[in-house]
Amino acid sequence: MMDLNTQIQSLIDNAPQDGVTPQLIATIAPVLSAIAHRLSHHQYYIIQNLQQSWVVTTLSNRTNSALQKRVIYAFADLKYISPSSSTGVDDQVTAIPMPIIDVLFQLVALDSVDSIMFVESQNNESKSVEIRRDIFLKKIKNHLESSPPNANIHDDIA
DSSP states (O other): OOOHHHHHHHHHHHSOOSSSHHHHHHHHHHHHHHHHHTSSOSEEEEEEETTSOBOOEEEEOSSOTTOEEEEEEEESSGGGOOGGGGTTOOSOEEEEEEEHHHHHHHHHHOTTOSEEEEEOSTTOGGGEEEEEHHHHHHHHHHHHHHSOOOTTSOTTOO
């Protein structure tokens, strides 16, 4: 299992060499690392479909069905994945292991998702950690604004 610094370096090394992405990852690495430290594991399982897209679950408020949010579940262990975790999903899915830094970095681009729910233990929702995309992007934006200017980083990234 890779430690967080190794995960960040791997993400940088495997990023498109477009002159922007590796530098962006390096710049926001402290934010990715800080959030990853709040979680219990360095790897999580993400449910994806046959097209290799992450499965998104829409949750509705019990008292006001108009209030909804779209979440992706990330499981600390395969045994934590129950049939109810993928409500409405058929057998055409698989759970793939992903380094936590990669999961968090993907959240930047997942504009149709409100949160990633990290399930830390089985049958205990209080042990889940929700990372809200809007708050995550705000932390990245604040970090970018407080970082030294870099001509290769565009203001509209976060």
